[in-house]
């Protein structure tokens with residue numbers, strides 16, 4: 001249980017640097033282990049018992065295939081990427097829904113789009129959702145931080161268990177020019 005909590009606190013995406021045209025972020029790589037078919041054990045990267053040519057799979061797949069874990073331990077590995085941000089789009093209002101089933105179950109993004117069909121600046125609506133998630137979960141376990149920075153959203157509406165955006169999200173929104181932060185949405 002404690003391990004699960006610790007794992008949950010490791011962010012999948014971390015913004016390293018960003019400006020108006022590009023964003024640099026670190027992304028957590030999925031864990032992989034090497035299968036030793038002679039001893040029926042699996043090893044994490046860096047273990048001296050890893051040999052060339054061994055098959056690399058997820059720890060869960062190794063367990064399902066009947067391999068046992070060696071005493072070695074694996075660390076978290078990140079890859080750093082830099083991407084161009086989409087150019088600002090003054091012809092549309094960009095809306096990125098960040099939420100859980102409260103957002104997707106009633107198709108809120110689709111409904112919002114439909115309501116705004118005849119607006120002078122049509123809405124471009126996308127979403128990052130995860131079942132049962134709080135905003136903190138969405139921030140740490142999905143690619144929401146990256147999605148926020150890849151484009152220039154006008155609104156980030158959210159309906160989750162949390163009352164407001166986590167401090168990390170609030171910081172990111174502020175640094176890209178937040179005009180105001182409401183209880184459940186960020187105007188940027």
Ligand SMILES: [Zn+2]
Nearest residue numbers: 043047070072
């Ligand atoms: Zn090992």
